[in-house]
Amino acid sequence: MKTSMEDGKHEKKSNQRMLSAALIAGTLAGCGSDNSDSTESTAVESTAGDSTESADSSDGETEGNSKYKDFITVDVFDSMANYQGIQSGWFAKIVKDKFNMELNIIAQNVAGGGDTLFQTRSAAGDLGDLIITGCGNGRLQNLVTAGLVIDMTDYLKDAENVHRYDSAIETTSQLVEEDGIWAIPSESSSNSPTTSSEGLEPNYGAYLRWDAYKAAGYPELNTLEDLLPALQKMQEAVPTSDSGKQTYAISLFKDWDGNLMSNAKPEASLYGYDEIGFVLAKADGSDYQSFIDSDSAYVRSLKFLFEANQMGLVDPESTTQNYDTLFAKYQDGQILFSPYPWLGQSAYNTDANKAEGKGFMLAPIADECIFSYGCQVNGNGGNAGIMIGSKAEDPQRLADFIDWLYSPEGIMESCAQTASTCGPEGLTWEMKDGEPVLTDFGKQALYGETVNVPDEWGGGTWKDGVSALNYKAVNQLDVNPETGICYDYTTWSSVLENQDNTLYADWKTQTGAETTMDYLTSHDQILVAPGSGYAVPEEDSQISTLRGQCKASIVDYSWKMVFASNEDEFNSLLAEMQDTLEGLDYQTVLDYDMECAKAQNDARVATVKQYEEEHGTDAAAEETADGSADDSAEADTSAGIDTAADSADTAEAEVTEAPEE
Incomplete structure (x- = not known):
């Protein structure tokens, strides 16, 4: 079975990597540089802020887009998107102006989710002008073979960034067997593969409305199941949302269901598991489970959600709502x-809200x-890559x-739902004394307020303007x-220093962190799976056919189990x-x-x-940018790297990480 780490027909290129890897140390208060001179002299200037042309104008003559005379509409097939239609707002204006x-x-x-739309458009011979989808499971090879994507080598010959x-x-x-650049992988990084990619917050966790948790008396949480009585007390303590609607501890949605019921995965990830196909693989390689084993972490998650529903803690609209509806309920404080x-x-x-002590912590x-994704030094093409469709009007x-x-400008301005980049300089952030700081507008926009x-x-x-x-x-x-x-x-540092609010102060008092x-x-409760860019190889048609039938049953039965009328029905x-x-x-x-799953582990x-051979260092003990040893969790989880599992890399898994922000 071919993995991304095996010797292939392509000779490894020597390349320029950005080696200014600022590993987050201790309290993660840095991630900076003391080279303030170069910082001040190279601050990005926002094109969008200098132009007054509206996002929907089409004369194509404004400064910044004079290279492109004809206005075009680009169809983007996007497996990661949670919005369908024309991009609007501030990001649309940036794209139009540039x-x-x-x-x-x-999307x-x-x-409807799943691969139906992908298959339908592929069969029609035109997936999209721009394509964002997973490259694993033979998908990229199939796109190349079918002539649906182009070799970008010549078009990127003068590229300054990729x-x-x-x-x-x-x-x-x-x-891909054919030579060429057919896709650019997502989430590429110059940081060590044993460094957590997730910043101050892991991708998964038990985040509670802290004010409700406080009102319930900070119930002790020793196991996942202890959350249930705690959530019940919280729901009783805060029975209504900010607008007066009934609160629920838990709310679900179906948008990201693939090989499993996506909303039942995070609970398993609290114990170090991530999915690959129908397997839950623990980040330290110590355990591999079938989803449907009676004692699996997945079935435990389903039982947790079932018991929550039995206690009246689950939003009854969970089976019909989408992500946008769910997000609006969180904004209203309706979900705990x-x-x-x-x-x-x-x-x-x-x-x-934070000033009042309200918010999720x-x-x-x-x-x-908790499972944590390591930085992807080889990119995360298995999850998503970006390609140009063969029918594109203007591939250059x-x-x-x-x-x-x-x-740098594009990374900042195309801030994703699930990312922590903050948008255009001059609007949400600015440089002061050689350091980036959020503007007042940025503080409002990035922390949940509805701002124009x-x-x-x-x-x-x-x-509405965030990159779709x-x-x-x-x-x-x-x-x-x-x-x-x-x-x-x-x-x-400017953000970390601005944590003087009631919510953060109380959380710090309770946790001591x-x-x-x-x-x-500090509590040895984070487990990093080293990033490798592994993508599952193409499965044969028999496996694909069987998988399609099996996953449909898993998802269907999972939802029925969560909303079963009693325990006997759940077990049945x-x-x-x-x-x-x-x-x-x-x-x-x-x-x-x-x-x-085991090949993925080998790739890790x-x-x-x-990485260690190329950098002459122990990846788990790499020094920070300022030369101090990195003693953070991200670098301190090397004990399991010889058997570490990575992120979900099946074609279906590309949608499970999709939301954020």
Whole structure:
């Protein structure tokens, strides 16, 4: 089985990597540079802020897009997107001003989920002008073979930004037999693969409405199941939302369901598991589980949600609502538990709420050890890559756009729902005394308030203007070479120093920690799976057919189990699901996925070894940018790297990480 780490027909390129890796140490209060001279002299100037042309004008003659005379609409097939339609607002204006084009987002997450839309458009011979989708499981090779994407080599020959990540591009190119650059992988990083990619907050966690948790008396949480009585007390203590609606501890949605019920995965991730196919693989390589085993972490999660529903803690609209509806409920304070920081915190942790002690903060569970994604030195093409469709009207313009997405300006301005970059300089942030700081507008927009964007920046609300691509080109913890500081604004010293609010003060008093990662690190409750860029190989048609049947049953039965009328029905449905899947030859697919999980683990080992050889250092003990030893959790989890598992890399998994912000 071919992995991205095996010797292939492509010779490894020597490349320019950005080696200003600022690993987050201790309280993660740095991620900066003391080279203030270069910082001040190279601050990015926002094109959008200098232009007064509206996002929907099409004369193509304004300064900044004179290279592109004809206005075009670009169809973007995007497996990561949670919005479908024409990009609007401030990001639309930036794209219009710079490239004289608009983005028409085609989102499978919105169009019913799954691969139906992908298959339909592929069969029609035109997937999109710009394509964002996973490259693993043979998908990229199939796109190349079918003539649906183009070789970008010549179009990127003068690119200034993507070639910083040539090593990651080469790794993704090894997924295709033909020579060429067919896709640029997402989330490329120059940081160590054993460094957590997640900044101050892990991707998963028990984030509770802290004011409700406080009102309930800070119930002790020793296990996942202890959350249930705690959430019940919280719901009783805060029975109504800010607008007077009934509160619920938990609210669910179906948008990201793939191989499993996506909303049942975070609870398993609290204990170090991530999915690959039908396998839950623990980050330290110590355990591999089938989803449907009666004692699996997934079934435990389903039982947790079932019991929550029995207690009246689950929003009854969970089976019919989408992500946008869910997010609005979080904004109103109607939901009390968030399994992701970027959901509850981004929706509700406004300055005004935090001043009142209201907002989502991590409530540590004593026995948890949370899965964390390591930085992807070879990119994360298995999860998502960006390509140019063969029917594109102006491929050079799209190549220029892709290159811009990988530029410091593009990384900052195309802030995704699930990322912590903050948008255009001059609007949400500015440079002061050689350091980036959030503007007053930025503080409002980035912490959940509904704010209107000035007309000269595109108008509309901030939220409506955020990039619908939901694409993370580069890891947010990499250093912006034009500021000398991390792209992730939550790690900026100016932001960390501005935590003087009632919410944070109470959380700090209760936990004794400065940040979430500080707490998890000091309590050995974070487990980093080294990033390698591994992508599952193409599965044969038999496996694909069986998988399609099996995953549909898993998702269907999972929802039925959560909303079962009693425990007997829950157990009966579990047994029925297991019997049904046995009849569908689930075991054949599981055996294949187990092989992939172990190959992924091998890729982790090889990536860490390669990084150490290239940098002459122990990746787990790499020094920070200022020369001090990194004793953070991100670098202190090397004990399991020889058997570490990575992120979910199946084609279906590309939608499960999709939201944020």
